[in-house]
Amino acid sequence: MKQLKDFKDNIHSCSKCGLCQSVCPIYKITGNDCTVSRGHFVMLRGLLKGELKMSPKLNRYLDLCLKCGACSKFCPSDINVVDIIVAAKAEYFKHSFSQKLLSFFQKNFVFGLCVNFLSLFRKKAESKTFDKKVLYFGGCSSKIKGNNAVVKILNAAGIEVITPPFSCCGISLFARGDLRGFNHNIEKFVKILKQYNITDIVTTCASCEKSLKDYSRWAESDDSREFLKNIKIKNIYEYIRANELKLVLRKPVEVTFHKPCNIDNYDDIKWFLSNTTNLNYIEMNDFDKCCGLNGISKFREYRIMAEIFKSKRENILKTGVKYVLTSCLGCEVALKLFSRNSYRVDDLINFIASRI
Ligand code: SF4
Numbered sequence: 001m002k003q004l005k006d007f008k009d010n011i012h013s014c015s016k017c018g019l020c021q022s023v024c025p026i027y028k029i030t031g032n033d034c035t036v037s038r039g040h041f042v043m044l045r046g047l048l049k050g051e052l053k054m055s056p057k058l059n060r061y062l063d064l065c066l067k068c069g070a071c072s073k074f075c076p077s078d079i080n081v082v083d084i085i086v087a088a089k090a091e092y093f094k095h096s097f098s099q100k101l102l103s104f105f106q107k108n109f110v111f112g113l114c115v116n117f118l119s120l121f122r123k124k125a126e127s128k129t130f131d132k133k134v135l136y137f138g139g140c141s142s143k144i145k146g147n148n149a150v151v152k153i154l155n156a157a158g159i160e161v162i163t164p165p166f167s168c169c170g171i172s173l174f175a176r177g178d179l180r181g182f183n184h185n186i187e188k189f190v191k192i193l194k195q196y197n198i199t200d201i202v203t204t205c206a207s208c209e210k211s212l213k214d215y216s217r218w219a220e221s222d223d224s225r226e227f228l229k230n231i232k233i234k235n236i237y238e239y240i241r242a243n244e245l246k247l248v249l250r251k252p253v254e255v256t257f258h259k260p261c262n263i264d265n266y267d268d269i270k271w272f273l274s275n276t277t278n279l280n281y282i283e284m285n286d287f288d289k290c291c292g293l294n295g296i297s298k299f300r301e302y303r304i305m306a307e308i309f310k311s312k313r314e315n316i317l318k319t320g321v322k323y324v325l326t327s328c329l330g331c332e333v334a335l336k337l338f339s340r341n342s343y344r345v346d347d348l349i350n351f352i353a354s355r356i
């Protein structure tokens with residue numbers, strides 16, 4: 001399993017230029033260097049040298065990171081900040097009973113029992129048959145909402161959708177530093193995937209997409225790492241644009257869109273939003289700024305998270321639209337939580353599929 005010491009060179013490659021400070025949503029509020037990549041790396045260097053010890057205080061600084069990856073996009077040293085924060089959190093996780101308890105609860109109750117119970121009320125849609133076939137990784141979202149929308153839209157693009165019984169991608173375990181739990185999810189994924197002779201996987205949730213793309217770097221087993229290197233993971237918007245799928249909504253409607261941090265192909269989404277007839281897309285200010293979901297569970301940091309939620313909400317309200325669409329189950333939850341019934345939130349694919 002990867003450990004913090006494996007990232008020593010990356011941590012040392014930080015030049016302390018401070019560019020990460022200009023984009024980090026947390027630093028913008030706290031102004032405290034301990035809450036942004038540059039400061040995190042100073043602390044982690046101390047930890048690796050044995051000058052500092054992992055402590056609840058250090059973990060609290062690491063925990064404030066939303067894992068939005070905004071700093072990595074600007075970092076001249078090209079450091080994958082999220083991987084390092086997770087490896088550091090894994091050091092804390094190993095010795096923390098409360099973190100293990102929370103992880104157990106998330107794994108077995110929230111993403112296990114609750115999601116599986118909700119899936120009992122969803123009937124799986126059957127796909128039409130086409131030469132081009134993809135496997136749909138719907139994660140928890142498809143268990144709760146079903147796979148109808150994805151089947152309807154990809155079938156319209158001439159693509160057959162196969163929906164294997166994949167389980168949760170494990171992103172919450174990864175973010176907490178529960179790497180053993182995360183690896184358990186990776187192995188389950190590999191085992192199911194080996195039953196199909198298809199290498200194209202389609203996702204609709206940005207968090208699932210990020211997790212699946214991380215699998216080949218974080219899998220413990222050499223076999224799984226090799227196997228995963230040949231798997232192509234794309235989100236549905238790449239297929240929609242590549243097939244020039246232009247849909248017509250029954251009635252005109254105005255919408256805005258929140259871009260999840262883990263989506264890299266906003267161009268494809270914008271193409272889809274702009275080429276769907278009767279859909280009037282109004283881009284909100286800072287449409288690509290983190291919704292703050294990773295902060296929801298940080299009740300101690302409520303003041304900081306409230307600031308992030310407030311500015312996202314204000315930007316949504318400025319557009320004057322009734323519908324905010326997104327493409328991540330986590331973002332949906334965060335946007336709904338602070339909507340105060342001023343707007344409705346939906347997944348873009350579900351929204352479009354229910355109106356054509
Ligand atoms: S932008 Fe990158 S190199 Fe510069 S201080 Fe931040 S983490 Fe270090």
Ligand code: SF4
Pocket residue numbers: 020023024025026027035036037064065066067068069070071072081082
């Ligand atoms: S990942 Fe996001 S929240 Fe974390 S340090 Fe980088 S910019 Fe800040």
